[in-house]
Structure formats: structure tokens, C-alpha cells
Amino acid sequence: MTTRERRESVVTDCRIPIVADLGPPILKFRLKFTRQILLFVCIPMVVQIALVYLLASNIKQLEQCYNGEARAADYLGENVKFLAQLISCAGAQAMYQVSREPKYELSFRNKVQAATIQSDILRAKAKPFLGERKESKELEDLFLSLKQASERGSQAAQSQDQIDQAVAFMELRGILNRVNGVTGEMMSRLTDARRNIALSKLETQGRIYAIIYATIAANVIILILFILRFDRTTSERFAHLTENVMSLGANQPLKHRIEGQDDIVELDSVIHRVSNVLRDSRLKEQAIVEQAVDVICALDEKGKFQQVNPAAQRLWKFESDEILGKNLTSLVAPDEKERVQRTISQVVSSEGITTFETNVVTRDNQYVEMQWNTFFSQEMKQIFCVAHDVTERKKLERMKAQLVEMITHDLRSPMSALQITLNILSSGSIGEMPEGAQQRLKRAELSLSQMVDLLDDFLELEKIDSSAYVLDKNETSAREVVDLSCSLIGELATKKNIVIETDSNEFSCVVDKARLVRVMTNLLSNAIKFSPENSTIRLVAAKRDSSAVFEVIDEGPGIEKEEQANLFQRFAQTQTGKKQSKGGVGLGLSVCKAIVQAHGGSIWVESEPGKGSKFVVSVPCAG
Numbered sequence: 001m002t003t004r005e006r007r008e009s010v011v012t013d014c015r016i017p018i019v020a021d022l023g024p025p026i027l028k029f030r031l032k033f034t035r036q037i038l039l040f041v042c043i044p045m046v047v048q049i050a051l052v053y054l055l056a057s058n059i060k061q062l063e064q065c066y067n068g069e070a071r072a073a074d075y076l077g078e079n080v081k082f083l084a085q086l087i088s089c090a091g092a093q094a095m096y097q098v099s100r101e102p103k104y105e106l107s108f109r110n111k112v113q114a115a116t117i118q119s120d121i122l123r124a125k126a127k128p129f130l131g132e133r134k135e136s137k138e139l140e141d142l143f144l145s146l147k148q149a150s151e152r153g154s155q156a157a158q159s160q161d162q163i164d165q166a167v168a169f170m171e172l173r174g175i176l177n178r179v180n181g182v183t184g185e186m187m188s189r190l191t192d193a194r195r196n197i198a199l200s201k202l203e204t205q206g207r208i209y210a211i212i213y214a215t216i217a218a219n220v221i222i223l224i225l226f227i228l229r230f231d232r233t234t235s236e237r238f239a240h241l242t243e244n245v246m247s248l249g250a251n252q253p254l255k256h257r258i259e260g261q262d263d264i265v266e267l268d269s270v271i272h273r274v275s276n277v278l279r280d281s282r283l284k285e286q287a288i289v290e291q292a293v294d295v296i297c298a299l300d301e302k303g304k305f306q307q308v309n310p311a312a313q314r315l316w317k318f319e320s321d322e323i324l325g326k327n328l329t330s331l332v333a334p335d336e337k338e339r340v341q342r343t344i345s346q347v348v349s350s351e352g353i354t355t356f357e358t359n360v361v362t363r364d365n366q367y368v369e370m371q372w373n374t375f376f377s378q379e380m381k382q383i384f385c386v387a388h389d390v391t392e393r394k395k396l397e398r399m400k401a402q403l404v405e406m407i408t409h410d411l412r413s414p415m416s417a418l419q420i421t422l423n424i425l426s427s428g429s430i431g432e433m434p435e436g437a438q439q440r441l442k443r444a445e446l447s448l449s450q451m452v453d454l455l456d457d458f459l460e461l462e463k464i465d466s467s468a469y470v471l472d473k474n475e476t477s478a479r480e481v482v483d484l485s486c487s488l489i490g491e492l493a494t495k496k497n498i499v500i501e502t503d504s505n506e507f508s509c510v511v512d513k514a515r516l517v518r519v520m521t522n523l524l525s526n527a528i529k530f531s532p533e534n535s536t537i538r539l540v541a542a543k544r545d546s547s548a549v550f551e552v553i554d555e556g557p558g559i560e561k562e563e564q565a566n567l568f569q570r571f572a573q574t575q576t577g578k579k580q581s582k583g584g585v586g587l588g589l590s591v592c593k594a595i596v597q598a599h600g601g602s603i604w605v606e607s608e609p610g611k612g613s614k615f616v617v618s619v620p621c622a623g
Contacts, residue, residue, distance in 0.1 A: 040226055044219060051215040055208060062204040065197050072194045078121055088115075237264050244271050251282065295370070295387040303328045303344040306382060315370075315389055317363035333359040333367065347374045347383055357390065369394050471512040471598055478541040478548055479504045481513060485520035486539065492525065497534045500524065504541035509548040509621040515595045516619070519603075520550060522588045523615045527554035530613075543621065547601070550617040559607040567605060568593040592617075 088111045095107075240256035241264060247254050254275055258268040289296050289309045295316075297308040305323050312323055316331065328344065329337045336358050347354045354374045359367045370387040377384065425433060426441045433441065482504045493500050520539070527537045531554045540551040559567065568589045596603045601619030 044222055047215060047218050047222065051211060054211045058204055058208050058211065062201060062208070065201045065204060068193075068197050072197065234264070241268055241271070244268060244275075248275050248278070251278075294389070295385075297323075297385050297387070299328060299344070299383040299385060301348050301381055301383070303341065303383070315362070315368055316360055331360050333361060344383070347376050350376070360387075367391075471515065473510050473512050475508050475510050476513040476516075478507050478509060478543070478550075481511075481516055481520060481550075482539055482541050484513075484517050485524060488517070488521050489524045489528065493528050493537070496528060496531070498528055498531055499536045501536055501538045502540075503538065505543060507543040507548070507621070509543075509619065511548070511599060511619060512595075516599070519592045519595050519617060520552070522592050523552040523617070526588060527552055527556065527613075527615075530554065530556035532556070544618075546621055547618045548621050552615045553612065554614075555612045558609040558611050559605060559613055560609055564605055564607065568603065 095101075237258050237260075240258055244254045244256055248271060254272060256268075257272070258265050292309060292311055295309065295311045297312065298306045300306055304325060304327050308320055308323050310320070313319060316323075318331075323331075329340050332340050340356075340358055343354070343356050352375070355372065356374075357369065357371050360370050362368055368389060369391045371390045373386045373388075375384050376382070422441055422444055424430060482502050486500050486502060490500070524537065524539065531537060535555040537555075538551070538553040540549075540553070542549050593603050596617055596619060599619040601617065603615070603617050605613055605615050607613035
């Protein structure tokens with residue numbers, strides 16, 4: 001195979017796989033996005049590896065050319081030296097034949113010996129060029145003849161035989177002429193070889209440049225194909241994906257459905273699933289908002305309506321278009337406009353939920369009392385409101401207030417007067433009563449007392465529920481609270497032969513003494529009701545840390561664990577209390593809890609069935 005054929009083979013081998021790898025089939029791949037990126041990285045890498053391999057092989061060939069050229073130059077130098085020695089031999093021979101002087105004979109023999117040695121060097125350096133060719137064998141024979149002739153010439157010179165010397169010189173001269181001719185031919189061939197090596201160098205260099213240019217072209221083609229593929233598939237699909245995301249954020253139907261089996265398709269499927277879920281959620285929310293009884297709306301920072309649900313039309317008799325753009329103050333009662341505008345300003349400047357009430361004037365000039373729960377969004381610069389119609393509740397509250405007022409003035413006062421009358425009759429101040437009448441008076445007095453206590457508990461709870469409930473706190477001695485409570489309940493304990501023991505430290509606390517005494521009397525009264533006769537009740541008062549702690553401990557039947565959690569609820573009664581029918585309705589403990597919590601304290605019970613109960617009240621010592 002010639003050098004040109006090898007070069008064409010190399011270039012052909014370099015181009016075929018690149019064309020095969022970069023052809024149209026690559027555009028038909030439907031790989032995962034990560035695998036596409038890996039493919040885009042690997043293909044240029046493979047091209048670069050092929051480039052390095054081809055460059056390495058051509059550089060090696062170029063190196064061989066340089067080495068061959070160096071060997072040829074070396075051989076030519078040695079050949080020139082050999083020819084110079086041959087010329088010197090011929091000159092020395094001629095001088096000896098003319099003069100027959102021994103010094104020329106010696107010079108001739110030395111030059112022949114040097115030429116023989118140089119021939120060995122030249123023969124060794126000629127082998128890489130000639131190898132086993134015919135010229136190599138001829139050169140070997142010629143150098144061997146030269147060596148033999150030089151030996152015979154030396155022997156003839158030593159024998160001093162003129163005939164032998166003439167024959168030897170003539171033979172040696174003929175061989176030198178032949179060597180000169182052969183070396184001349186070798187130099188001509190080496191010159192041609194150097195010319196071929198130079199051409200091979202040029203071809204190899206051109207091949208290297210061709211490989212570099214081909215690789216650059218291949219990389220450009222790969223880049224163009226990848227750009228086309230990315231623009232045709234990935235870029236376009238990313239654009240569709242972006243549009244779907246924008247549509248999702250804008251609460252609009254998705255515009256595209258991406259087909260395929262790669263990561264982008266999976267992501268698009270997730271977006272479609274999220275869109276379906278959000279659509280269902282929005283439909284549910286819309287249904288809830290549209291069917292809501294309360295008015296749900298959005299106001300701007302100045303209080304103008306931006307959105308409103310259909311409940312506004314049902315409650316206020318205005319169409320939605322009539323409300324949108326109007327200020328809230330245009331719908332409220334004239335005397336509330338300024339207050340509502342101030343409230344809107346406070347809502348915008350504050351954080352969290354703000355609650356206020358106002359009267360809205362309907363289209364038919366009716367008043368609807370609304371309770372507004374508002375929240376201002378800094379990001380959206382809007383006030384989100386839920387307005388609840390409290391007209392009926394307000395009517396009930398007013399009726400309740402009237403009922404409480406009626407109970408206070410029209411019922412409790414006559415009952416108090418009747419209680420005083422019964423006390424006078426039972427005391428015998430206006431005369432002795434018959435025994436039967438006396439018993440009836442006691443039962444009536446007890447029933448009336450229970451009714452008065454029930455009314456007092458009811459009125460106390462109503463005061464606590466109202467905003468007018470205020471504690472009258474003063475510095476009070478804990479022992480004074482204990483003694484006053486025991487004195488008020490002492491007669492009831494005496495009737496059952498129950499002993500009340502007190503254990504109180506001397507310390508002060510800032511409390512509403514009258515209401516705290518009411519708590520203690522309620523707890524002592526309950527203890528007396530549920531304690532057996534001839535038992536003991538203990539009332540303990542102590543200061544623990546910064547709190548005043550009062551404990552009422554009885555020897556009653558105890559309370560079940562599951563009943564303790566609801567014991568302080570209104571109208572709550574234990575099973576034991578229901579069975580014994582002690583005449584309560586379950587308001588006393590709820591009153592105690594409300595009074596203690598108004599003081600910032602807590603109340604709880606510790607009890608086990610059959611082991612009595614301990615009620616604990618803890619209130620802060622400082623007001």
C-alpha cells in the first residue's frame with residue numbers, strides 16, 4: 001500500500017463514523033432529558049477521542065518521516081566521507097606509481113585501510129534503506145572485493161614484487177572505480193528517497209490539517225444538529241411548558257399537551273394534574289363563596305369594594321354591579337360613617353384580624369346589623385372581609401337584657417321581700433305559729449332561699465358575660481376571706497352536725513373580696529350538701545409563690561374521673577348529685593370558675609370515688 005493510499009484510507013476511516021453518528025436518526029430519539037444531555041456531551045467527546053487517535057497516528061508517521069530523513073542525511077554524510085577517502089586512495093596510488101617512494105606507499109595503505117573501515121560503516125547504515133534488495137547484495141560483494149583487494153595490495157607492497165604490486169594496484173583501482181560508481185548510484189537513490197520523504201512529510205502535514213479541519217467541521221455540524229434538535233424538541237416544549245405554568249398561575253385552562261416519554265412530559269403531566277386539582281378546588285371554593293350566607297368581599301386600601309359574593313344582594317338588596325367601586329362608608333348608617341372610615345384606616349395599618357360592627361342601610365332603607373371580620377394583605381393591598389348578619393342575635397341580646405332587667409327588678413325584689421317575711425314568721429316575732437305551720441314555713445323558706453341563690457347565680461353569670469363586668473379589687477386579708485365565708489355558711493353546717501376546720505396563714509392579696517367570698521361559700525355549700533352528717537370539712541388558705549391558694553376538702557362520696565372534666569360547665573351535675581337530688585341546677589361551679597378566671601386564676605378538683613373531694617382555687621396575690 002502506497003503512502004497516498006494509506007492517507008486516503010485514514011481520511012476515509014475518519015469521516016465515515018462521524019457522518020453515521022450525525023445523521024437524521026439522532027433527531028428521532030425520544031430519550032429522557034438527562035440522557036439527552038449525556039448524549040450531547042458524549043458525542044463531541046467521542047469525536048475528540050477519534051481526532052486524538054488520528055492525530056497521534058499521523059504524528060507518529062510524521063515522526064517516522066523525520067527519522068528516515070535524518071538517517072538518509074547521515075548516510076549521505078558517511079557516503080561523502082567514503083568517496084573522499086576513495087579519492088585520497090587514488091591520489092596516493094598515483095603518487096606512489098610515479099615516485100615509488102615508500103611514504104606514498106604507506107599513505108596509500110593507510111587510506112585503503114581507512115576506506116575499508118568506512119565501507120563497513122557505510123554498509124551498516126545502508127541496510128535500513130536497501131534491506132534484502134539486489135543492490136544490497138552487489139554493494140556487499142563490492143565492499144568484500146575492496147577489502148580483499150586492499151589486503152592483496154598490502155601483501156604486494158610488502159613483497160616488493162613490482163609485477164604483483166602493479167596487478168594489485170590495477171585490481172584495487174578497478175574496484176575503487178566500481179565502488180565509486182555504486183556509491184554514486186546510492187547517493188542518487190538516497191536523494192530520490194529524501195525527496196519522497198519530504199513529499200510524505202508534506203502529505204502527512206496536509207492530512208493532519210485535514211483531520212483538524214474535518215473535526216472542526218464535524219463539531220460545527222454536531223452543534224448545528226443539537227441546536228436544531230433542541231429548538232425543534234426541547235426549546236419548543238419548554239416554551240409550551242412555560243405557557244402551561246403561566247396559565248396555571250393565571251387560573252386559565254392549559255394551552256398545550258406535551259407528548260412523548262421524557263422528563264418534560266412527566267413534568268407537564270404533573271402540571272396538568274395540579275391544574276385539575278386546583279380547578280376542582282376553585283370550583284368548590286367558588287360554590288362555597290357563592291352559596292355562603294355571610295357577605296364575603298374584598299376592599300381596596302380606601303375601603304372601596306373590589307369583589308363581592310351574591311350574599312350581598314340577598315342581604316342588602318343591591319346588585320353586585322351597584323356595590324363594586326363604592327366605598328363601604330356609603331352603605332352604612334350616616335352616624336357611623338366617620339367611625340367606619342377610621343376603622344378601615346386602622347385595619348390597613350395593623351396586622352391580623354380586626355372585628356367591628358356596623359349598620360348597613362339596604363336599598364329599601366332597612367338597617368342590617370353586620371359584624372365584620374377583616375384582614376389586610378400587604379402583598380395584594382386589599383382588605384378581605386367576612387360580614388355576618390347579627391341582626392337577629394342583637395334582637396335576642398336586647399330581649400335577654402330586658403329579661404335580666406325584669407328578673408332583677410320585678411322578680412328578685414318581691415322574692416327578697418317574701419324571704420324577709422318568712423324569716424319574721426318563723427322567728428315568732430309576731431306570734432307563735434302552730435307546729436304544722438312552722439314546718440311548712442321552714443320548707444317554704446328553704447325553697448325560697450334556693451330560688452334566690454339560683455337567681456343570684458344567673459344574674460352573676462349574665463354580668464360576667466356582659467362587657468360591663470368589672471371586679472372591685474382591693475388589698476384583702478386571706479384570713480378575713482376564710483372567716484367571712486365560714487360565718488356565712490356556718491348555720492347550714494350546724495344543721496348537719498358538720499365541723500368546718502380552717503387553716504389560714506396571715507397574708508394579703510389584691511382581690512374582689514365579695515366575689516371571692518362568694519366562690520368560697522359556693523364551694524363550702526356544695527361540700528356540706530354532699531358530705532355525710534358528723535363529718536369534717538377543711539378550708540385551707542396559703543400563699544404559694546405569688547399566688548393565693550384556697551382549698552376546700554370534704555369527706556363526701558367523691559367524683560368519678562370522667563365527670564371531673566365537665567364539672568365546671570354550666571348546668572353540669574354529677575351522677576351522685578342527681579341521685580341525691582340536693583336541689584341544684586349546676587350553675588354554682590360555673591359561677592365560681594368565671595369569677596376565678598376574671599381574677600386571672602384557675603380552679604380545679606382532685607377527687608377519687610369514696611375518698612372525698614378537694615376543690616382548689618388559685619388567684620394571683622397582686623392585682
